[in-house]
Amino acid sequence: MTSPIKTATFTDMEPRAAVKKSRVFRRSRGGCRNCKLRKIKCDQAKPQCRCCLSFGVVCNYGISIPDLLPSKEAHSQWFGTTCDARPRAKAPIPPLKQRVSSQVASRNSAVSIELDAGSMRTITRFYEELKARFEFPTKDVLQFTRSYPFLMHATLALSLAYDRSLTSASKPNQGRTVREMKHFLQCTTLFQRHLCEGIHPIDRDPVWATASWLSILLFLAIDGSDPSKAWPFKGSETADLDWLRMGDTKWKLYQLTNPDRPESIFHPLSNLYSQMRTSIAASGIDTISPSLYKVCGLDGSSRHDTNPYFQAAQMVTNLKNFEPSNIPMPAAMSFITHGHPEFKVLLLKKDPVALLLLALWYSRVRKSVWWINLRAMTELEAICLYLRKYYSHDALIMEHLPSEY
Structure with a gap:
């Protein structure tokens, strides 16, 4: 199998401005965890060592800060x-x-x-x-x-x-x-x-x-x-x-x-980009699964610009037209590319209906796109656990949760 890159004049190291080899340092026990992970000498400056500062991560001497957490400037x-x-x-x-x-x-x-x-x-x-x-x-x-x-x-x-x-x-x-x-x-x-x-x-x-x-x-x-x-x-x-x-x-x-x-x-x-930018939400409520009407608060007068769940419910319904392992990219990604602005706000607020629709999307597209599956392996189960913990009294939410979780 030939490599797609014609020349490999480069070793998978961090960027460097000079080819001069660095000295090998003995790592200090008092250094931050980031420097230990990166196998470099920590200068132990407080509250932020210079290595973490230049690398764009938050220094973590204590256990409360995750490893390699991007700093506010990097974020x-x-x-x-x-x-x-x-x-x-x-x-x-x-x-x-x-x-x-x-x-x-x-x-x-x-x-x-x-x-x-x-x-x-x-x-x-x-x-x-x-x-x-x-x-x-x-x-x-x-x-x-x-x-x-x-x-x-x-x-x-x-x-x-x-x-x-x-x-x-x-x-x-x-x-x-x-x-x-x-x-x-x-x-x-x-x-x-x-x-x-x-x-x-x-x-x-x-x-x-x-x-x-x-x-x-x-x-x-x-x-x-x-x-x-x-x-x-x-x-x-x-x-x-x-x-x-x-x-x-x-x-x-x-x-x-x-x-x-x-x-x-x-x-x-170009055609693919056009499909991913063009919403299917111009059509009516008949494009949404009737089982989602009540849980999303939809009726005959609902439209994509009057109900924040409309587009998401429509896109989740549309996924049923494809085999789970063979969903076209525009259909799979429409949930992300066409999300109603208010729907995104509802997700950030952990609205139960928005979380349910996200869980349904994960469960239907994960077999088609490997990077969605990697996230779904943790987050889909997390959403289902969260909804069962805090909304077990909501029969409609419980009824529509993916059965495998």
Whole structure:
């Protein structure tokens, strides 16, 4: 099996600006847990060591702070950035050989990444999965990783997540690995820096590819294996629901990068993007399963703009038209891409009907999309446990809960 990346001049290490080997330090017993996980020397500065500060995570000397928790500054890179990411004036495009070196050296701050044989195999498995099951210009995207380190980090994180999905049957409810989280954090840091410099014309496809990968990575950002400690038992202000907040950011980048343009590697997906942006909610209540009418408070006068549950109920009903293991991507993802703004607010408030509809969506699409299944393994059970604990008196809610949970 050949690798989708033609050259591997890179080992799966953290970005470095120089090839000089670091000294080997003996780790201190008093260092923070993040530094111990990353196998680096902690300077033990309080309240935040310099290594955690530069890496964009909250330092954790105590047990109350999770490992590798993104700092508020790192979190705001996606949800509240103040950078101007508008396209700038068109710059001259250098020859290809010059472009590869100058992109990495100047636009990406001389960051280099190296891939060892294991990382190449991980990426190749991910590549083969996408090539076989999804309409996505994966080969072209992977070639961009040679010049855009933030895209390489996103690809590595997603490839590691896919590897995790391969063992999910024997190791259910396993959280993200340290390597996966490290690449995710490095991607968001470098990507934010790149966006703050503006999106040049030659960068539009790599930027959109990275946004696509990150939207999946945010969906996979659920840690821990105990459903009784996962959201909705946790507060809605946690990063567990960042995937719900990502939609607006991704839509802005869609407008800035315009992947529908004829010269884009994503142009063949124009119809797919159009389907994912076009709501089916213009039709009436007859497109919703009658069994959901009462639980969602629907009647003959209900429409998508008058009832926040209307679209979600309609999309869940539509999934019954497909085999569970063969649901088309637009139908599977419509629940996320077309969610009514008020419905998202209800989810954040842990409204029981909104939680029920989310549980029904999970139960029907998890066999078709591997990254949805990874999250559903913990969160679907958590939602059902939560509803049974706090709403066991609501017969309608109990009647519609997925039977397997």
